[in-house]
Amino acid sequence: MRIASFNINGTNARLPRLLEWLAETQPDVACLQEIKTVTENFPVETINAAGYHCLVHGQKGFNGVAILSRAPATETQRGLPGDDADEQSRYLEAEVEGVRVASIYLPNGNPQPGPKFDYKLAWMARLHAHAASLLATGQPSVLAGDYNVIPNDDDIWSPAAMRDDALMQPESRTAYRGLLWQGWTDAIRAVHPRGGIWSYWDYQAGAWPRDQGFRIDHLLLSPGAADRLVDAGVDRSVRGAERASDHAPAWAVLRR
Numbered sequence: 001m002r003i004a005s006f007n008i009n010g011t012n013a014r015l016p017r018l019l020e021w022l023a024e025t026q027p028d029v030a031c032l033q034e035i036k037t038v039t040e041n042f043p044v045e046t047i048n049a050a051g052y053h054c055l056v057h058g059q060k061g062f063n064g065v066a067i068l069s070r071a072p073a074t075e076t077q078r079g080l081p082g083d084d085a086d087e088q089s090r091y092l093e094a095e096v097e098g099v100r101v102a103s104i105y106l107p108n109g110n111p112q113p114g115p116k117f118d119y120k121l122a123w124m125a126r127l128h129a130h131a132a133s134l135l136a137t138g139q140p141s142v143l144a145g146d147y148n149v150i151p152n153d154d155d156i157w158s159p160a161a162m163r164d165d166a167l168m169q170p171e172s173r174t175a176y177r178g179l180l181w182q183g184w185t186d187a188i189r190a191v192h193p194r195g196g197i198w199s200y201w202d203y204q205a206g207a208w209p210r211d212q213g214f215r216i217d218h219l220l221l222s223p224g225a226a227d228r229l230v231d232a233g234v235d236r237s238v239r240g241a242e243r244a245s246d247h248a249p250a251w252a253v254l255r256r
Helices: 015-025 044-049 115-137 170-182 187-191 236-240
Strands: 002-007 029-033 053-057 065-069 074-078 091-096 099-105 141-146 217-221 229-234 250-254
Touching: 002 015, 002 099, 002 141, 002 217, 029 141, 044 053, 053 091, 065 091, 065 099, 099 115, 115 141, 115 170, 141 250, 187 217, 187 229, 187 250, 217 229, 217 250
Parallel strands: 002 029, 029 099, 099 141
Antiparallel strands: 002 250, 029 065, 053 065, 074 091, 091 099, 141 217, 229 250
């Protein structure tokens, strides 16, 4: 079972790239982030024609997450619990073929310090609480998405380049590691323990041709899912396409 996470950076703007990637890699589940459209405007019919069911939690102009699946999916959670006043579309969860899968678009947090960074950390605390409830079910689960956290210094081409960024702050990294200590497994880290795997290259300053990237797209596996892990990686070539997203899809393969 191939489960992927792809920050598409605007579904309507990158629909050809999305369709190409789906056809080439044929993931069983594709978790999208930053779809940047309201639910009603998501290209459901086009995605259906490509062989995928769609669950969508959209938002006008920015944010928005979706779960595409070859087999029908049952939605289990829309929006991250813990703050009824939070109207940002950043979390969608479903059950697909007996596996609980979530598409996550974690807040960026810049500039820091400030309200946006406070929101990021509060969101991560809510994620930690909900993740614990998922672990308690014992069901194989995958938390896939753009976490906007660079976990380790070997997850970026140059740690000094973003030392002051919210993605690398000790508080952000501690919150991410809290999920690992809770019992989740970073799929890509498990397969590539030496690091050096990027999933994001900025549009500015020639980051892609210079390979000045970093890893912020992660798939965290519950123990039941981690026991089924076969392989994990990043579809790096997708970033080099014309009018590509600044992210490349990250993925993990689980035994059925």
